[in-house]
Amino acid sequence: MSTGSILETIGQEIIGVMSPVSICMFLVVLLVYTVYNPSATSSAATTIRTAANLVYLESPSDSTSQKLEGAILNAVVFVVIITLVTFLLLLLYYYRFTNFLLYYTRFSVFMIFSAMGSSILISIIQRFNIPIDAVTFYVLLFNFTILGTISVFSNGVPIIVKQSNMVVLGIIVAAWFSRLPEWTTWVVLVALALYDLAAVLAPGGPLKLLVELASSRDEELPALVYESRPNVGRNSRVRDSSLGMLVTAGIGMNSDNNDNGGAVELQELLRNVGSDDVNETRERAHMVIEVGQNERRTNRDEIEEVREDVGETSPLIGDSYNSVNDVSSGGVENSNGENRALQGNERDAVGMEEMNSRGIKLGMGDFIFYSVLVGRAAMYDLMTVYACYLAIISGLGCTLILLAVCRHALPALPISIALGVMFYFLTRLLMEPFVVGASTNLVMF
Amino acid sequence: MTVAAGTGYVLLALGPSLSLFIAVISQKPFLVLTLLSSTLLWLMSLIALSEIWRAFLSFKTGLLCPYALVILTSVAFQEALRLFLWRLYKRMEQILDAFADRVSKPHLFITDRMQIALAGGMGHGVAHAVFFYVSLLTPAFGPATYYVEKCPQMPFFLVSAIVALAFVTIHTFSMVIAFSGYSEGNRMDQYFAPAVHFTAGMLTLTNLASRGCVIGIPLLYGIAIITLGYCGKMVWKRLTENRGTLH
Numbered sequence: 001m002s003t004g005s006i007l008e009t010i011g012q013e014i015i016g017v018m019s020p021v022s023i024c025m026f027l028v029v030l031l032v033y034t035v036y037n038p039s040a041t042s043s044a045a046t047t048i049r050t051a052a053n054l055v056y057l058e059s060p061s062d063s064t065s066q067k068l069e070g071a072i073l074n075a076v077v078f079v080v081i082i083t084l085v086t087f088l089l090l091l092l093y094y095y096r097f098t099n100f101l102l103y104y105t106r107f108s109v110f111m112i113f114s115a116m117g118s119s120i121l122i123s124i125i126q127r128f129n130i131p132i133d134a135v136t137f138y139v140l141l142f143n144f145t146i147l148g149t150i151s152v153f154s155n156g157v158p159i160i161v162k163q164s165n166m167v168v169l170g171i172i173v174a175a176w177f178s179r180l181p182e183w184t185t186w187v188v189l190v191a192l193a194l195y196d197l198a199a200v201l202a203p204g205g206p207l208k209l210l211v212e213l214a215s216s217r218d219e220e221l222p223a224l225v226y227e228s229r230p231n232v233g234r235n236s237r238v239r240d241s242s243l244g245m246l247v248t249a250g251i252g253m254n255s256d257n258n259d260n261g262g263a264v265e266l267q268e269l270l271r272n273v274g275s276d277d278v279n280e281t282r283e284r285a286h287m288v289i290e291v292g293q294n295e296r297r298t299n300r301d302e303i304e305e306v307r308e309d310v311g312e313t314s315p316l317i318g319d320s321y322n323s324v325n326d327v328s329s330g331g332v333e334n335s336n337g338e339n340r341a342l343q344g345n346e347r348d349a350v351g352m353e354e355m356n357s358r359g360i361k362l363g364m365g366d367f368i369f370y371s372v373l374v375g376r377a378a379m380y381d382l383m384t385v386y387a388c389y390l391a392i393i394s395g396l397g398c399t400l401i402l403l404a405v406c407r408h409a410l411p412a413l414p415i416s417i418a419l420g421v422m423f424y425f426l427t428r429l430l431m432e433p434f435v436v437g438a439s440t441n442l443v444m445f
Numbered sequence: 446m447t448v449a450a451g452t453g454y455v456l457l458a459l460g461p462s463l464s465l466f467i468a469v470i471s472q473k474p475f476l477v478l479t480l481l482s483s484t485l486l487w488l489m490s491l492i493a494l495s496e497i498w499r500a501f502l503s504f505k506t507g508l509l510c511p512y513a514l515v516i517l518t519s520v521a522f523q524e525a526l527r528l529f530l531w532r533l534y535k536r537m538e539q540i541l542d543a544f545a546d547r548v549s550k551p552h553l554f555i556t557d558r559m560q561i562a563l564a565g566g567m568g569h570g571v572a573h574a575v576f577f578y579v580s581l582l583t584p585a586f587g588p589a590t591y592y593v594e595k596c597p598q599m600p601f602f603l604v605s606a607i608v609a610l611a612f613v614t615i616h617t618f619s620m621v622i623a624f625s626g627y628s629e630g631n632r633m634d635q636y637f638a639p640a641v642h643f644t645a646g647m648l649t650l651t652n653l654a655s656r657g658c659v660i661g662i663p664l665l666y667g668i669a670i671i672t673l674g675y676c677g678k679m680v681w682k683r684l685t686e687n688r689g690t691l692h
Contacts, residue, residue, distance in 0.1 A: 006545045007557045011474035018481075383580035390485045397478070426492050431576075434495030439577045440601070442593065442652035443512050444608055445519045445642070 014400055016228035017360050018393055020163060021370060024170045025392070028371040029378040029385055031120070031175050035127045036379075071183035075191035082195065086206040093213060093221070105224065109152055109169065113145040117172050152224065159229055166226045170364055174371035178379070185376045186421065192369060193417035200411040211409050224364040360400065366412045370396075373420045383435070384427045391423035392416045446590045446602060451582055454602045458574045458609040462567055462617070469560065476564040483530065483568025484575075490526050491576060494519050512653065516646040523569075524639040527620070530565060531627050537561075555687055558628070559621055559680060566620025570613035578609040596658035604658060608649065611662070614669040615645055618676040625679060634679065641672055 062070070092101055118141050125132060148165040151157040180188070199205040214221045370392050377384040395416030403410050438444065446454075456463070470476040498515050542552045582602055585591060590600045619638035626634025645668050651661035 004550070005554055005557050006541060006548065006550045007473050007475050007553065007560070009474075010541070010544070011478050015474040015477055381580070382583040383576060386575050386580060387488055390481065390488055393481055394485050397481075423488075423492075426496075430499055431492050431495040434499050435491065435576055436581065438512075438515070439581060439605065440593070441512075442596065442604065442608065442658060443516065443649050444573070444577050444612060445516050445523070445646035445649070 013228065013360050014397060017226075017362055017400065018396060020167050020226060020228065021362070021367060021396065022389070022393070024167050024174070024367050025371050025374045025389060027167075027171050028174045028178065028375045029382075031124075031171065032178050032375040032378045033382075035120075035123050036175070036179065067183045068187075071187040074184045075187040078188055079191045079195045082192075083199075083206065086199065086210075090206050090210050090213070093210060098219075106149060106153060109224070110145060110149045112169060112172055113148045114141065116176055117141070117145070117168075120172060120175055159227075163226065163228075166224070166364065167367070169224070170367035170371060173364075174368045174375060177368065177372040178375035182376065182379070185372065189369060189373055189417055190421060193411075193414045196411040196413040200409055207411075208409070226362045226364060226367065228360055228362070360403075362412060366416075369413060370416060370420070373417065373424075377420075377424050380428060381432065383432055384424050387423045387427040387431070388420045391419035395419040446585060446587075446600070448586060450590075451586055451602075454582060454606045455579060457603075457606040458578050458613065459571070461610070462571055462574070462613055465563075465567060465617075470564050470567065473560070476560060479561055479564040480568040480571070483565040484572040486526060486530065487523070487569050487572035488576065490523055491572075494522055512650055513647070516650065517643075520639070520643045520646050524642065527623055527638065531624060534561065534565070534624065555683065559625070559683075562621045562624035563617065565624075566617040567613075569620060570616035573612050573616055574609045577612075578605050581605070595652060595655050598659075604662070607662060608652075608665065611665045611669040612645065615641060615672050618672045622672070622676050622679060625683060637675065641668055644668055 089101070121137075121141065124130070125137075147161075148168065151161045151165045152169065154162075178185070196207075199207040201208065210221065373392065374385055374388050377388040395418070396412065398415050399410060399412050466480075470480060497518070538553060538558070545552050585602070590602065593601045593604070596604055619641050622634050623638035625631070626637065645665055648661050648665050648668070651657040651664075
C-alpha cells in the first residue's frame, strides 16, 4: 500500500473539467481582445443576424428602455426557438431516428469547423498581417476540419486530440456568439440559464425526458459532450471518484460515528463517472473498492484484501449510464444548445462496487456560454474578465459538488451564469472605480 | 507600453508566484482548488469593501485621512477574512482526515497543511496582483506609457509592479505564519500577519506624498523580507521539532 498523502490525488476530476473550461475561456478572451476589439470595429458594425437577434437589432443609439425591451424580446424568441428544437430532438430520438441525428451532428460540426472556423482564421490573418496564400490556407483548413470532425466523434483517436478539438469547437462558437450586441447577450445568457434550469429539473422538461429516454434504452445520446478522462497510471490505487467519497466523508462526519449513521451511503455514491460505450470495454482503467455498510474500521480490513486482486483488469460490470447531451451548432441558420453536467450510474454488486475513474462529462453548450460571458466581459475591461472567470469557476465547482451529492443530471449553467453576471455588474459598477482610484495613487493593501 | 514591456512588468509582479505555482501547487489538484477559492474570497472581500468606500475615493485630494481610513478598514476586514478562512480550513481538514480514514491512507502531514496554507496565501497574493495591478496594465498596451506625478522616476507600471511583488510575498507567506499560529496557539504568530499587513498598507500611504515612493517602497520590501525570513524560521522550527512524527 502506498503511503503517499491523500493530497496528491484529491480533486483531480474537478481539475480535469476546469482546465479545459479555463483554456477555452482564456483563448476566447484573447481572440475577442485582439481581433474583435469593439473600439476598432464599432464603426464597421457588422451586425450579423442570428437566431438570437431575429426580432430586434440593437444599435448604440437606442434609448435604454428600448434596448432593454428589444433584448428581452430577443431572448424570449431565442429560448422559444431552442425549446422547439429540443422537443424536435426529443421526438426524433423517441422515434429512433438516431442515425439522422448522428449525421446531422456530424454535419453541423463540419460546418462549424469549416465555415465559422475559417471566418475566424481569416480575421486573425487580417489582424496580424500573416502572409499566407489562399491555396495553403484552404489545404490547411481542410486538413484541420477533417481531423476535427473525425476526432470529435470517433473513439479511435487519442483522447487528447479529441479533447483539444472539442475545446476548439467551443472557442469558435463562443467567439461567434460574443459578437452579439451587448444587452442582447446579457439577457440571452440569463434567459438560457433559466431555461436550462427548467429543462433539466422540471418534470416536463425536454432535457430531462431525453435523459430518461436514453437511460431507459441504455444508449448514449448523439450529442457533443466533453469527457475529461484522467490519465490513470498503472499503479493507481485509491483514486477517484474521490469527490463522491469526500462529500460522504463530510456528511458522514456529522453523524457521529455510530454504526448506522456511519453507513453513509458510500455505496450509492461510488459510481461510474463517465461515458461507457459498450464497445469500450477495452478501456481497462478502474479499480475495485469494497464498500461495506459497516463502520469504517472493518472496512479497512476488507479494502486491504480486495486490493490484492487489483492487478488484473476485469471487465466492467454492465452499466447503465446517463450522458450529457448537447447539440450545438450556432450560426446563421439555427442555433441550439443544451447543457448539463452529469454522472453516470451503475448498479451495485453484492458488497463489491466497481468504480471507473473516467472523469466527468460536461456538455459543449456549457463551454460555449461560459466563454460567451467571459468574452463579453472582455469587451469592457479585463478586471471584469478576472472577476467573471473566478465566479464561473466557482459556480462550476459548486455544481460538481452538488452533482456528487444529488447523483442525477444537473444543469451546469444556472449557478455559474448567475454568479458570473452578478460579479460582472458588481465589478464594473462598484469595484473598478475603487480599485483603480486606489492603485493609481499607489495606495494598496 | 509595448507588449514586451508589458510582459516584463507582469512577470516582475507575478514571476515568483508563477514559479511557485508550477513547482508546488500545480502538482496537487487540491492546492489549485484552494488557490482558486481563496482568490475568489479575496475578490468578494474587495467587492464588499468597494461597496462601502466607493464614494470616498472620488475625492481627488491627496489628503491622508480618507485613504488612511480606507486602509484601516480594508485591512481589518481582510484579517477577519483570514480568520474565517482558518475556520473553513479546520472544517476541510476534518473532512480530509475522515476521507483518509475511509481509504486507509495516513492523515494530512504537516507539510500538507503548510502547503494548503501556502496555496491559500498565494491565492490572496495573486488576487492582489491581478486586481490591483494586472487589470490596469492590459488596457495600456500601445504607444507611450503612464507616469504618476508623485513618483516620476519610473513609469507607473514599473513602480506598481514592484509594489505588487512585495505584496504578493507578504500575502503568501503571512498566511503560512497565521495558520501555523492558529493551529499551535502561538500568539506571536497569530498577531504577526495582521501587523505586517497593516504596516504594509500604511506604508503605501507614503506614496501619496511627492517623492514618497523613494522611502515607502524600500521599507515595504523590508517588511516583505521580514515576513519571508520569519516564515522560513518558523517552518524550519516546526519541521525539525516534529521530525519524528509527521503529523
